[in-house]
Amino acid sequence: MSKNINRADWADDEEFDDPSVLPPQQITTNKDGTKTIVTYRYNDDGKKVKTTRRIKTVVIKERVNPRVAERKGWAKFGLEKGHAAGPSLDTTSVGENIIFRPSINWKANAKEEKLDKNSVKEQLKDKKVKCRICSGDHFTARCPFKDTMAPMDEAGGAGDLGSGGEGPEPAGGLSGAGGSYVPPHLRRGGAATGDRMGGKFERDDLATLRVTNVSEFAEEQELRDMFERFGRVTRVFLAKDRETGRAKGFAFISFADRTDAARACEKMDGFGYGHLILRVEFAKRSQ
Amino acid sequence: MRPILLQGHERSLTQIKFSHDGDLIFSTAKDQVACVWFYANGERLGTYHGHQGALWTVDVDATTTLLATGAADNTARLWDVKSGKCLKTWEFPTAVKRVEFSDDGTQLLAVTEKRMGYLGTIAVFDIKVDVEAEQSDTPRMTITCEESKATVAGWSYLGKYIIAGHEDGSISQYDSKTGEQLLNVLVHESDMQVNDLQWAPDRTYFISASKDKTAKLISARDLQILKTYPTDTPLNSACITPKKDFVILGGGQAAMDVTTTSSRQGKFEARFYHKVFEDEIGRVRGHFGPLNTVAVHPKGQGYASGGEDGYVRVHHFDKPYFDFMYEVEREHARR
Numbered sequence: 001m002s003k004n005i006n007r008a009d010w011a012d013d014e015e016f017d018d019p020s021v022l023p024p025q026q027i028t029t030n031k032d033g034t035k036t037i038v039t040y041r042y043n044d045d046g047k048k049v050k051t052t053r054r055i056k057t058v059v060i061k062e063r064v065n066p067r068v069a070e071r072k073g074w075a076k077f078g079l080e081k082g083h084a085a086g087p088s089l090d091t092t093s094v095g096e097n098i099i100f101r102p103s104i105n106w107k108a109n110a111k112e113e114k115l116d117k118n119s120v121k122e123q124l125k126d127k128k129v130k131c132r133i134c135s136g137d138h139f140t141a142r143c144p145f146k147d148t149m150a151p152m153d154e155a156g157g158a159g160d161l162g163s164g165g166e167g168p169e170p171a172g173g174l175s176g177a178g179g180s181y182v183p184p185h186l187r188r189g190g191a192a193t194g195d196r197m198g199g200k201f202e203r204d205d206l207a208t209l210r211v212t213n214v215s216e217f218a219e220e221q222e223l224r225d226m227f228e229r230f231g232r233v234t235r236v237f238l239a240k241d242r243e244t245g246r247a248k249g250f251a252f253i254s255f256a257d258r259t260d261a262a263r264a265c266e267k268m269d270g271f272g273y274g275h276l277i278l279r280v281e282f283a284k285r286s287q
Numbered sequence: 288m289r290p291i292l293l294q295g296h297e298r299s300l301t302q303i304k305f306s307h308d309g310d311l312i313f314s315t316a317k318d319q320v321a322c323v324w325f326y327a328n329g330e331r332l333g334t335y336h337g338h339q340g341a342l343w344t345v346d347v348d349a350t351t352t353l354l355a356t357g358a359a360d361n362t363a364r365l366w367d368v369k370s371g372k373c374l375k376t377w378e379f380p381t382a383v384k385r386v387e388f389s390d391d392g393t394q395l396l397a398v399t400e401k402r403m404g405y406l407g408t409i410a411v412f413d414i415k416v417d418v419e420a421e422q423s424d425t426p427r428m429t430i431t432c433e434e435s436k437a438t439v440a441g442w443s444y445l446g447k448y449i450i451a452g453h454e455d456g457s458i459s460q461y462d463s464k465t466g467e468q469l470l471n472v473l474v475h476e477s478d479m480q481v482n483d484l485q486w487a488p489d490r491t492y493f494i495s496a497s498k499d500k501t502a503k504l505i506s507a508r509d510l511q512i513l514k515t516y517p518t519d520t521p522l523n524s525a526c527i528t529p530k531k532d533f534v535i536l537g538g539g540q541a542a543m544d545v546t547t548t549s550s551r552q553g554k555f556e557a558r559f560y561h562k563v564f565e566d567e568i569g570r571v572r573g574h575f576g577p578l579n580t581v582a583v584h585p586k587g588q589g590y591a592s593g594g595e596d597g598y599v600r601v602h603h604f605d606k607p608y609f610d611f612m613y614e615v616e617r618e619h620a621r622r
Binding site: 102 | 288289290291292293294295310311324325329331332333334336351369370371533559566567568570572573600602604605611613
């Protein structure tokens with residue numbers, strides 16, 4: 001940089017970039033009133049660092065006590081002597097956000113929260129992630145054979161969590177004799193029929209309710225809100241007409257827990273919703 | 288609510304005070320330096336150098352001109368708030384555990400430790416609230432605590448009484464003119480030290496925090512117990528929030544037990560109780576050690592807590608805090 005300062009010859013006034021020179025700071029004003037400032041500097045390792053900051057300036061007018069305003073302008077002293085205005089990073093930092101909501105039954109709430117957390121944790125304690133396609137220890141969605149293989153069939157409908165103990169099978173479709181291709185519906189001795197393809201939806205049949213006589217103006221979220229009172233709802237399916245987008249009049253609600261489903265079934269059957277009276281029953285397995 | 292962490296101290300905090308207008312926070316710790324910070328953004332304005340021992344206490348007068356500190360080097364000092372200059376040093380035979388200005392700033396009390404054959408005392412100085420003025424060398428009056436040493440003390444409304452909390456769990460009321468003891472009431476369990484005493488804005492009542500795991504709201508005139516806030520941990524500090532009818536209690540197990548337990552069990556939280564109904568309404572976590580001191584903004588907009596972990600955490604209350612009301616309060620507000 002310094003050699004450029006006392007240049008003598010026009011020939012030295014070359015265009016090429018001296019790699020040690022930092023590009024100047026760029027300030028651009030964006031359409032939404034914010035400013036983008038791009039600065040360059042060298043870090044401790046001597047590497048060039050580009051910093052892009054987007055700054056929004058908001059003017060907040062505040063009336064303050066004149067004594068307070070005067071004190072704001074006081075010079076710093078002691079260890080802070082000579083430091084620039086504004087909080088310094090080595091003494092002042094911002095902590096993580098704390099949600100503080102005073103409430104009367106604070107204790108009860110805190111306890112419940114703790115219990116909730118514990119029970120979920122306990123449920124998941126001995127669970128390992130297991131791929132349904134190749135039994136590897138990754139999520140099914142991440143399976144490398146996702147597109148090429150169908151999921152291994154699992155024994156039960158509802159027992160997703162319970163199936164962890166099953167012995168690992170030789171990977172899906174390759175288990176057939178001689179390694180030749182076996183269509184999905186013939187795998188595992190042909191026990192599985194074609195309609196089990198959508199296994200994902202069927203596994204929780206035991207805790208799924210069929211709701212009929214639903215108003216055609218119903219929304220999935222409304223149904224979810226109504227049924228969530230009884231327990232954790234894992235899935236809400238509201239059949240809709242493809243063309244009009246209106247509800248067809250029936251819906252399926254899956255619960256995480258069968259007892260919740262039973263309770264919901266009992267309570268919501270005959271419930272007035274919209275201008276109609278709901279009919280709720282346990283979904284029958286499609287044949 | 289996003290707290291601002293102030294890391295200006297190298298050792299555990301001992302006291303925090305807000306200036307009368309609420310814009311400055313003064314903090315003292317055992318590391319011999321007092322700090323002053325801006326409440327709004329946590330910027331450090333300066334530090335006060337001169338003490339040779341752990342600082343135990345700090346107070347600022349109502350005009351934010353003078354700052355008083357007391358330390359384990361057996362001195363109390365008076366500082367110019369603006370420049371950080373030491374204006375006056377008073378020597379005592381023992382450590383100074385507490386200083387407090389009267390509400391008009393013309394008197395200062397200093398509580399000294401009982402040690403080395405000296406009894407605990409409360410010394411009262413006349414102060415001229417002026418940086419230039421010559422301050423008196425000797426106390427106007429000295430109250431000697433013969434039975435049990437005073438740990439904390441403060442001025443009641445109009446500087447009428449001096450109220451002191453003692454090591455044996457009692458609270459006494461002295462006439463601030465003569466130094467005569469008018470009342471002595473055992474409000475906390477006996478031999479459970481009173482760790483803090485902070486005033487309501489009008490100084491007609493105060494809150495005391497004690498090692499016996501309770502904080503009590505006490506009237507200054509007759510030392511009658513108005514309210515009791517029981518907790519499950521020894522309390523180091525308590526304050527009364529203006530604007531909302533809450534009290535904030537800070538505590539945690541004794542510093543010597545801290546390393547043996549996790550921070551979850553250590554109960555290092557600021558506890559909020561409703562001042563009138565005595566219910567616990569919430570807690571604020573964050574410190575890694577017991578809270579040694581809590582102080583509330585004089586307009587009730589926020590609070591600061593200082594812990595054994597050496598941090599000051601400054602909290603600005605947000606909407607749910609101000610919105611919270613009991614049903615009766617809401618009804619009353621509607622009317």
